[in-house]
Structure formats: C-alpha cells, structure tokens
Amino acid sequence: MSILAVIPARGQSKGIPRKNLRLLGGFPLIYYSIRTALASSHISTVVVSSEDDEILALAKKFGAIPLRRPTELSGDFVTLDPVIIDAANRMAESSQQDFELVVTMQPTSPLLSVETLDQAIEQMLTREDVDTMLSVQNDPHLSWKTDENGKYVPNYVERLNRQQLPAEFRETGSFLITRSRCIAQGKRLGNEIDLFEISSRQEAIDIDTFEDWNLCEYLLRRKHILFVVSGYHDIGLGHAYNTVLIANDILDHQISFLVDNKSDLAYEYISKRNYPVYQQQGADILDDITTLAPDIIINDCLNTDADYMRGLRSKGFVTINFEDLGEGAKLADVVVNAMYPENEVYDNHFYGPSYFCVRDEFIFSDKRKEVRQDVQQVLLTFGGVDPENLTFKVLSSIYSYCQKNSIAIRAVLGLGYRKKQSLEAFEDVEIHQDVSNISDLMVDADIAFTSAGRTTFEVASLGIPTIVLCQNERETTHFFADAQNGFINFGLGKNVTNEQILSTFTALLDDQSRRAYMRSLMLNNDLATGKKRVVDIIKRTIRKNDVDRSF
Secondary structure (H helix, E strand, O other): EEEEEEEEOOOOOOOOOHHHHHHHHOHHHHHHHHHHHHHOOOEEEEEEEEEOOOHHHHHHOOEEEEEOOOOHHOOOOOOOHHHHOOOOHHHHHOOOOOOEEEEEEEEOOOOOOOOHHHHHHHHHOOOOOOOOOEEEOOOOOOOOEEEEOEEEEEEOOOOOOOOOOOOEEEEEEEEEEEHHHHHHHOOOOOOOOOEEEEOOOOOOOOOOOHHHHHHHHHHHHHEEEEEEEOOOOOOOOHHHHHHHHHHHHOOOOOOEEEOOOOHHHHHHOOOOOOOOOOOOOOOOOHHHHHHOOOOEEEEEEOOOOOOHHHHHOOOEEEEEEOOOOOOOHOOOOOEOOOOOOOOOOOOEEEEOHOOOOOHHHHOOOOOOOOOOOOEEEEEOOOOOOOOOOOHHHHHHHHHHHHHHOOOEEEEOOOOOOOHHHHHOOOEEEEEEOOOHHHHHHHOOEEEEOOOOHHHHHHHHHOOOOOOEOOOHHHHHHOOOHHHHHOEEEEHHHHOOOOHHHHHHHHHHHHHHHHHHHHHHHHOOOOHHHHHHHHHHHHHHHHHHHHOOOOO
C-alpha cells in the first residue's frame, strides 16, 4: 500500500511575504510539514509542489521530493485541486506506483503532530465507504448574518453558552485525505465526506497573519514542565505548597504534576488547584515520568538518590531539584535550597532565604506598624499534617494562662491534620482548617507558635515574633528559624516540656522590646523577591537547555 503526501508551497504569499521560507522557531516554515509527513508511519512518498527554486532546494535538503509546478498552476487565483491532482498524477507516472491515498498537507499548519496525522490516516483506511477526510475543529460561536434586506439576524435559534451550542466544524487546513479514485476523476472532494476533529487548538492553527505567526513562535518555545512532588502524613504538604506556588507564576509553559504512590494528600491538594496531576502507577516512578514525556522535571520530593537522577539524565530530561540534600542533587542541572545549609559550593546551587518563595498573600498583606504592648492574640500553626500533634502540646501548655489573661488563641490546622478530636477540650480556641487566606489570620497575631518548615518564612515576612518547635530531626537542620533571624527555637518539639513552653511564652509576653527586636530581625530578610528569583532561575535553565520536542 502506497500513500502520497503532497505539500503545496508557493514562493509568493500576500499576507506574510515569503511565508514558506521565513524562519519559525529556527527553521523555515516548510520544514515542519515535511518533517511531519516523513515521520508518519503510513506515508510512503512526500513531495513538495512549488514554482520557487529556493523552496524546491530546501524541500530536497529536508528529505522531500521537489516537484516544479507548471506555470499555469502558479498564479494567485489557482485553487489547490488542480495543483494536488497534477502532483499526484506526475508522481504516480514517474514512480509507477498506484497511490491508495493522497494527503494534502498545508505548510501553514506547522504544529500538526505525527500522532494526529497517523490517527486520521488509520481512520481513513478503515472506512472504504469514505472518499475524502478533512481536518476540522469544533468551533461554535454565537454568530450573525444579514438577510435579504440587509438586516442583521442571528445564526442561532437560542442564546446559549458556547459549550452548549450545536457543533460547528471549521476546516483547519492541516490535511485533506482523498482516495485515488477521486484524483482520477479530477477532484479532491468525493461524494462521501468524513471529518477528523482535531481536539488540540494549537495543532489546528493555520498561519495566515503575523499574529498567527507570533502565536506559533510562542507555542514552539513552550515546554512541558513536570513537578514531581511528595506529600503525605509523615512529611507534610510543604513540597506541594511550594510547587503549586511556583507553578502559579509560570504562565508561558505547560504545567503538570506527578506524585508518588503514597502521596494521596499531595494529590488531593494539587487537584483542588485545577492543575493536571497524576499519581504514580508503575513500580518505578521513572516509568510514569517517561510516559508523561516532559521537557523539564522539577523535583520537590525530599532527598533524591543517585540512581533516580541518573535514570532521568539517561533519558535526556533537564532537572531542577528543591530542598535536596541527597546524592542525586549532585547530578541535577540546578538545585534550589532555601531551607538547608550547604557545606560545599556549586555554581548551579542556589541556597539561602533569599530563594524562598513567599506567597503573594504575604507579600501584599498589610503589616502592623508597631508591636503592641499587651499581647492580645496568639497563633498556632504547625503545617499541613502536624504529625507530632504539637498543636495539642502547645495548647496544653498555654491555654489556661491565656484564658485567665484574656488572650485569644487561633489554631490553624492543615489539610492532613488527623487529631482534631484531641482539641475538643480547648473550647475557647478559634480553630480553622485548610484555609486559603492564612495571612489574614496571621497578621493579627502578637506571638506565633509554629514548626520549622515553610511557615517560618511566612511569619517572618509579616514580622510576627515566633516560637518554633521542630516536628522531626530534619527540621532541626533548617537554618532560617534561628535567633539571628528573630526566632526562639526549642529544637525537637517532642523533647520540650510544657513548663518550658509556658515559661518562655510568658517571658515573651512581658517583654515588648524583645518582641520588637525579633520583628525587626525578621523584616531585615529580603523575602518578597525570592519567588521571582526562583522563577527566573527556572526560566534561565529552560533557555539554556532549550530542546526541540515538537516531534
């Protein structure tokens, strides 16, 4: 079985001069349709029909057969039918082949994928009753026309939302597949027509204007960024919070998430933010990553091991790792580490609080200008899961004292907190869970209690004097939550007694000048611009490792 692809490409074009020869994403426009046709698993012969010497020369360089178009078929008003029929007949004669199908492929559809083209051909091959198949896109709109009196009248019966309108198929021009029997009759459109709907808007783009061209340039530069994230009860949701925050600021690339097979909490959190998120299905998460076929992988999943990173490198993925102290960090293209000290210097490692990503709600929050003499509000927030139930421990330590002294207590519980029942005895505590506006709850606090994770940067951005109890040994290595940045850090929370918590708390209550000093140390950190620095690092890495994933 032989299938011929004919790419009609004139040297003259009105809208965009010399359009087929202009560089798009570093290649002449004609290159993309040739490469798609050559990559098809069904097309046996690819020919470019043109009257232009330069186009014909480039077509040959790119692997197509150049076919000079007759002068009488090269004018501005010549339609495609005689051009395609001429090319098909001449190629059948010269190659002595009977082509079962002739596929017209327009060079103005550079983003058409090989997969879509092959699916359409396969569908055509199974439909002997179909003469011609056209590429279309369902594009219904509320539209109007003029009647015989010149009056504007609607093209619809009832005003509906776009999604509820009847299907209206627009030809994309990407391809037209016709049987040789139609060509033999001197036409491309037979009596029996089938439509192949292209679901991807970018594949359906037909370049006609400079605006179309610019959009294609953007889409060719666009990369698929995959965040590989961990988040479950034992480690909390800090990794999920961080990656979603970064993703929100990357608008010019395709974003998706992959969580490991035990990270149900991270999956739930990310899916609520309306990002595409997948959970590991294979025994090795590398298999899932390969299936998703990203260009850039951002790992925020605790320490990576060398085997995992070598597996990613062997497949050509560009990698950016967050908070990674594992052996795999040495194999990453970039490491961003805001929370842990590093003992060795690498030119592709960025660490320190200036690379922490603070949410916009903190950056733009109204900060209280002065530290109150009397403490009126205390805040407790111990992360997404609080595995050690430090919320209960601190409440047990300070609740009675706060009741006697009319000090209000707010407790913010994370999505994965499982011990809410243990707090029922503290009737006067204002409890919030899985909030989306925690800065509004924080900003009124005179003193905060928290663990040593990302929340320490958030309270510091607001200048709230804070007492830290670490959830685990790993948190004790976080260098930001220390005295030089304005924190009182108890270390491992499970080792601290209730008496120590209460005595430190009451001493801080009575010392306004100390609280003011803690606040000033916190606000000395440049936290507002950290997210911009990190996003800039990601974008620089993409540009530096710019890869062609079109085919």
